[in-house]
Amino acid sequence: MLDQLDHMLEQAQKALENSRDLAELDEWRVRYFGKKSELTEIFKEIGKLPGDERPLAGKRANEVKTALERAYEERVEVLKGLQRDALLQERFDVTLPGRPIDVGRLHISTQTLRNIYGIFAKMGFQVFEAPEVETELNNFELLNMPPGHPARDMWDTFYTTREGILLRSHTSPGQIRAMRKYCPNPIRVILPGKCYRYEQVSSRSDFMFYQVEGLALGRRITLADLKGSMIEFSRLMFGADREVRFRCSYFPFTEPSVEVDIDCILCGGKGCSVCKQTGWLEILGAGMVHPVVLENGGYDPGTFSGYAFGMGPERIAMLRYRINDIRYFFSNDLRFLRQF
Numbered sequence: 456m457l458d459q460l461d462h463m464l465e466q467a468q469k470a471l472e473n474s475r476d477l478a479e480l481d482e483w484r485v486r487y488f489g490k491k492s493e494l495t496e497i498f499k500e501i502g503k504l505p506g507d508e509r510p511l512a513g514k515r516a517n518e519v520k521t522a523l524e525r526a527y528e529e530r531v532e533v534l535k536g537l538q539r540d541a542l543l544q545e546r547f548d549v550t551l552p553g554r555p556i557d558v559g560r561l562h563i564s565t566q567t568l569r570n571i572y573g574i575f576a577k578m579g580f581q582v583f584e585a586p587e588v589e590t591e592l593n594n595f596e597l598l599n600m601p602p603g604h605p606a607r608d609m610w611d612t613f614y615t616t617r618e619g620i621l622l623r624s625h626t627s628p629g630q631i632r633a634m635r636k637y638c639p640n641p642i643r644v645i646l647p648g649k650c651y652r653y654e655q656v657s658s659r660s661d662f663m664f665y666q667v668e669g670l671a672l673g674r675r676i677t678l679a680d681l682k683g684s685m686i687e688f689s690r691l692m693f694g695a696d697r698e699v700r701f702r703c704s705y706f707p708f709t710e711p712s713v714e715v716d717i718d719c720i721l722c723g724g725k726g727c728s729v730c731k732q733t734g735w736l737e738i739l740g741a742g743m744v745h746p747v748v749l750e751n752g753g754y755d756p757g758t759f760s761g762y763a764f765g766m767g768p769e770r771i772a773m774l775r776y777r778i779n780d781i782r783y784f785f786s787n788d789l790r791f792l793r794q795f
């Protein structure tokens with residue numbers, strides 16, 4: 456009987472390998488496991504064996520049964536796989552090239568911000584983050600613009616329904632936060648982030664945009680330091696042969712205040728439509744930190760001095776890449792964004 460079992464196992468395994476689809480497999484199952492199968496017969500026979508032969512035969516019969524069951528399960532999986540492949544080949548042309556996967560990229564403002572961080576990092580500036588939702592106190596008052604100060608009109612501000620809370624209209628309030636955090640130590644930080652203005656949206660101004668503020672405080676910082684770092688910045692950003700011009704200006708939080716121009720990157724100073732025939736392009740505002748602002752930040756204007764500056768990365772990118780409308784930046788048109 457043991458021989459019979461082994462022989463049956465061998466036969467069944469061969470038959471299994473030869474089954475080519477699930478229907479044939481089912482026939483196989485009926486044949487080897489069914490009520491009328493050889494195996495069922497063998498189990499019946501075992502009952503009739505003499506007592507001392509029974510355990511061995513029973514054990515072997517069970518082993519064969521388990522082996523067949525396992526082989527059957529495996530074959531089911533193999534045949535299902537083959538069937539699936541055949542179906543796929545019928546419906547899909549697997550030799551067609553795949554669809555290209557769209558790869559994301561950094562937004563042009565992010566790229567420009569990173570350029571700016573890189574340049575100022577070389578000069579020892581760290582990034583300092585300040586919130587977009589600000590107090591009126593930080594945004595205006597502590598920057599030397601008390602309520603009713605006419606300079607507040609320079610920024611058309613989004614106020615919230617909470618008294619004294621607004622969306623910052625510039626990154627300058629971050630100066631107060633940085634000073635209060637680092638006082639009485641020297642400071643060299645840049646403060647990047649979004650700003651908001653309640654303004655008519657046009658090709659030149661959006662209601663949301665980025666700014667990068669800078670602040671350097673120390674014991675002997677002068678206007679010459681401000682000029683040196685702004686010249687270095689504009690050359691690294693716009694090219695080594697750029698001319699830089701400082702113009703007198705006014706900001707309530709700096710004294711003296713300047714605006715920084717570079718010679719027009721399009722016409723080189725001869726005059727064109729981009730520079731409005733002036734030959735110059737404005738890139739940022741800056742100045743020596745006003746004594747009142749130093750005091751508000753906790754610094755003694757008798758010992759400390761410093762400079763501050765503020766620039767718009769979108770404006771800088773517009774100049775570098777000759778983009779003529781700021782609205783492209785945040786209207787999410789991939790045809791525009793993919794170019795950078």
Ligand code: DAH
Nearest residue numbers: 625627740741742763764765
């Ligand atoms: N906050 C100014 C603005 O939004 C830009 C600015 C000018 C920042 C002069 C400064 C500065 O720190 O010194 O127009």
